[in-house]
Amino acid sequence: MSTPDQARQIEINRLRAKAAQRLKEAERSPSDSSNAYNRRPLDATASPTAGPSKPQPLKRDSRLGKYFEYDLSKMVNSKGGFLVEDGQEIDEERIRKEKERERERAKQDQEPPIALDPNQSLKCRECQSVDIDHQFRKVFKCLDYLLTDPELRDEEVMPHLLKANPHKSTYANMMLYVRYQVEEFAWKKWGSPEALDAEYERRKSEKKKKKNKKFEESLRELRKKTKESVWQRRKDEEHKHSFGPSEKGDNGITLQICHTCGFTLEFEELGPEMSGEANQVEHEQISTSLEVERIEANLFRSKSLWLPLRARGVFGGQVISQALVSATNAVDPRFSLHSLHCYFLTSASPATPIVYEVDRVRNGRSYVTRAVKAVQNGRVIFVMLCSFQKPEPWQPGHQLPMPSVKPPEECELDVDMYARLAQQEGQHPKVVEMYKQMAAERRRSPIATRIAVEHQEDPDGSIQYMYWMKAKNIPNYDAPFQKCILGYFSDMHFISSAPRILGLKRGGRGPSALSMVSTLDHTIWYYSDDFHCGDWMLYVIYTQEGKLVAVTSQEGVLRADVRGPQEESDSRSPNTPSAKL
Incomplete structure (x- = not known):
């Protein structure tokens, strides 16, 4: 059975042979072919002394710029007015990886981890199962030792094995570690298992605080966009008096009565020089004096x-x-x-x-x-x-006594x-x-x-x-x-x-x-x-x-x-x- 390289070389040779045959057929003289009467034309009679003419190569036009070579046998019609490569070249690296993963799977099937002596068979630490390699598809629980990716990928610090991903061949390989080596490195990094647990809880609580803070900020922004002004809402809830015309009493006191609530306002009539103060009734409520309009x-x-x-x-x-x-x-x-x-x-x-x-x-x-x-x-x-x-x-305070x-x-x-x-x-x-x-x-x-x-x-x-x-x-x-x-x-x-x-x-x-x-x-x-x-x-x-x-x-x-004496100048x-x- 020929290898892929040999098959490709055979295909190239076959294409070259076809191209040479077409070239020979094109070089044949028109006089070599007979007409309907099996006779050759007189003006096309070959001279006995003249040999076969060789076609002259086309001269390349220098104005065309750079010259590119294309293998038209590997081009397909894109149906858009131009030719493109068929894209069906063999990816040798991908084929090699797939074959390597297949060999790993076959090796796992051929070499079962179960020994004849039950005492020599390895058991899972968590589920006590003998078929350890057949249980790796199941996830019992996840242990986080708070190690970084560079530490996990360093083979000198954390030795590990690479195995094909069982879910899909195109996924990255699994990195398998010995649990005791991981725990030994983690205890050395964090000091003790208790310190690792404390750091894990701290990071967990910090993550929760950040999440809650982000939620509170989003909620605060939403409230800020949707709520009305506090002062305007209070002002709308307050009653506004609608006073009728002034009525002057016998004792010289002027009365104004609200049409809606019956509130009576008593005030003394001022002189002409104070007529600009007639709108003072609007300031009887402190909220009116403090009210501002948001522009x-x-x-x-x-x-x-x-x-x-x-x-x-x-x-x-x-x-x-x-x-x-x-x-x-x-x-x-x-x-x-x-x-x-x-x-x-x-x-x-x-x-x-x-x-x-x-x-x-x-x-x-x-x-x-x-x-x-x-x-x-x-x-x-x-x-x-x-x-x-x-x-x-909660801070301490001090004040002077009240007079x-x-x-x-x-x-x-x-x-x-x-x-x-x-x-x-x-x-x-x-x-x-x-x-x-x-x-x-x-x-x-x-x-x-x-x-x-x-x-x-x-x-x-x-x-x-x-x-x-x-x-x-x-x-x-x-x-x-x-x-x-x-x-x-x-x-x-x-x-x-x-x-x-x-x-x-x-x-x-x-x-x-x-x-x-x-x-x-x-x-x-x-x-x-x-x-x-x-x-x-x-x-x-x-x-x-x-x-x-x-x-x-x-x-x-x-x-x-x-x-003063300087009044004229200052x-x-x-x-x-x-x-x-």
Whole structure:
């Protein structure tokens, strides 16, 4: 029987012989073939002296470029306009591997592992079966020794045998190891079987944690995409009053009644100079004052602004709280606000909405930082930097004791104080009108205030003012919104205490008259997440139970009606009084 090489050489010789025969037939002269009458044409009569003509080889055209040789006997028609190789060449390497695997199978069948003596037959350690080689198709269990592929493939470190894969001949060969050698190497690598088990459990738990973390992140992203804004949902749930026309009573008090719930609003009619404050009724609910509209992911816009009585611009506490709401909407709910630092650059007008731009400065594991820039009419009027952290209630803490003051039930409301001052005799009508306006404003305010300590001089010479404050009729908001409400009333009665310490009064002229007061910066440090702004809190800032909630700091500028020697060259006199609280 001929080998494949010999058969291929025979086929090549046969093709060459056929090609030579066709060439000889083509070289035969036309005169060699007779016509229908068995006669040759006269002009084709061969000359007796001339020998057979040899065909001249074709000259190769140099313009055709590189020349390639093809074996047309191995080409087939692709039926696409060109010839391709038939691809039926013999893969000697594949045939060799298949024959080697067949020999391995035949060897296994010819050499059974069972000995005549049962004591000499090897048994499986797991199932006690004698036919070990016939049981390798079954998988009893998988033991993981935490070895890497390079270690398993290294024959010097881990000797092993290669056998044909029983499932399919084209699969990679099996690598068979001696169990005791694998365990010896694994104990040497990890130290002991207990250490190997501990490492396996650690990797298993770590893999589970990563899987759960990935699932939580995907779930968080899904919630972030599908849920609505928390503040907008709360706002939709709140009742909005629909007031009818104002009705003036006999006692001079104007009444407005809600058509849907019957809520009655009482307020005093103000003079023409205060007509711009008629929309103050919209701010009776604190949620309305803090509400912002989300334009983009990091862009928010105010919905309402409040200009306090005799103020130059929008209430600073409202700007602080709206900026806090914007920053909180751009932070993961797992993080809690613990400090803010803000600067008032210029006064804001209530006629134009304020746009709050949130910058995600840093996202860390324990701390998150956000910067908020408030823009109105193309100018930056306010900037704030606030920090959030993951709460750690298990950490130790310390606080200063709460000052000893009268409870809020025994303290006078600021509304009653202004009404009492307005009824005092011997005052100028303008002063009386001012007290009435202030009482009406405080009556409509969403924040209730009681005076706990007023102008108390301590032995060290410091003067203190303390107030009990709370938000009126608010539901049980969560901690982030409670902190925003606290930021709202943290700007109340703050800078206004400085003129009273210096003995400056509004109205009039001279060194004892107040000409200007303004806040420059404001800082709050939060120390608790468990408080409710609907309960009375002592500013600075404790709950009634004595727990420290927050500490505030503020710097402002105030000017008396006094002219310095450098007034003509510099409008800011070096003798201008200032205060830092």
